[in-house]
Amino acid sequence: MDQADRLRNMMGSTGRRTRVIAVASGKGGVGKTNIALNLAICLVRLGQKVIVVDVDIGLANADILLGSQPKIHLGHVLAGEASVLDALAPAPGGVFLLPGSTGMPLVSDLDDEERHFLVSSFQELEEYADILIVDTGAGITRNVIHFATAADEVLVITTPEPTAVTDGYALIKTISREKGFGRIRLVVNQVSGRLEGGRVSERIRMVSRRFLDLEVEDLGHVLADERVKMAVRRKRPFVLEYPQCPASGCLRVLAERLLADGGAQPKSFGQRLAAMGLSSDKSVPGGGG
Ligand SMILES: Nc1ncnc2c1ncn2[C@@H]1O[C@H](COP(=O)(O)OP(=O)(O)O)[C@@H](O)[C@H]1O
Ligand SMILES: [Mg+2]
Structure with a gap:
């Protein structure tokens, strides 16, 4: 049995x-990585098949938060040494993780060809997942913008x-200038209570409405x-170690909200490429699938 067959058995198509x-x-x-992983686990609990992809190229650390030491990661996939399915590993809580390239002296931004290749590779993963969560890096880099626009x-x-709020707004502004971006939803992390979360998110929503003519949604707080x-x-x-702690409760609420409104019809592969400014008839180095 090769890795693709094993996955098909484990996850089902x-x-x-x-x-x-x-x-x-x-x-x-x-708190991106913590939210990505714990949200993924809550979504699995709600019956979803979930894959987390760590594309924080420079500082990938989702695997560290899971206590795993992957032998194969995105760096190998990018280097053409492994397929995306080889790199996919079962993680705690029933999630599957595609680990990022920790400790590899990779440039922090990918070029168009590498991005095309990655999105094509992720397309292979879509067969196995209801939901793909992409943990991006910090900052407003081309990578982050491209992955954010390609997503639903x-x-x-x-x-x-204040610094996080200002930078968060700057990110929203940049995404909103891209063609084909999807829904933008806010999560305010590390709040003292519901009121503080609501206040912070309302401020960002108001500024986005006024200056960008953009409706940003409030998903909730942690x-x-x-x-x-x-x-x-x-x-x-x-959520596994302390299921009863306040933050775990918040994550369960976020997961329920995400599922309650099923989202729009997900983009097609071609639409994802187009959102990244890439064309689908370009040849894919390394053979994406
Ligand atoms: N809700 C929270 N309560 C307390 N500490 C938090 C919370 N969320 C994140 N942290 C702290 O912030 C650190 C960074 O989180 P992380 O998910 O790695 O952020 P990012 O992926 O955005 O760099 C965590 O190691 C933890 O110490
Ligand atoms: Mg992170």
Whole structure:
């Protein structure tokens, strides 16, 4: 049995288009990776097949948060040394992870050909997933913008800190200038309570409405919770390690909200490429599928 067959056995083929959700932020360290992984686990609990792809090319660390040490990662896929299915690994909570390229001296931005190749590779993953969560890097790099626009929806993560809010708004502004971007939804992390979350998200929504003529949606908040830090130190997702902690409750609510409104019809492969400014008839180096 090759890896593709094993995966088909383990995950089953969904036969549906996959909903692609990018997790992004302006400022780094606001909780993207924690939210991506724990949200993925909550979505699995709700019956979804979920793959997390770590495309934080420079500082990939989703695998570290899961306590796993992948032998094959995105770096190998990009180098043409492994297929995307070879790199896919089962992770705690029933999630599958495509690990990023930790510790590889890779340039932080990919070129068009590499991006085309990656999106084509992700297309192969779509057979196995209802939802693909893309954990992007921090900052407003070409990579982040491209993955955010190719996705069906972007979760912009911010904290109440003024710097995170300003950078989050700058990211939204940049995405909104791209052709073919999807829904933009806010998650305010590390809040002291529901009121603070609502205040921060309302401020960003108001500025987006006024200056960008853009309706940004409020997905919700995650409470600041010491258990999140403890789980990080133990290299375990907090929804598994501390299912009863306040942050875990918040993540379950976010997952339920994501499923309650099923999202729009996911983009086709061609639409994803077009959103990245790439054409689908370009030849794919390394043979994406
Ligand atoms: N809800 C939270 N409560 C407390 N600490 C948090 C919370 N979310 C994130 N953190 C802290 O922020 C750090 C960075 O989170 P991480 O998910 O790695 O951010 P990013 O992927 O955006 O760089 C975590 O290691 C943790 O210490
Ligand atoms: Mg991260």
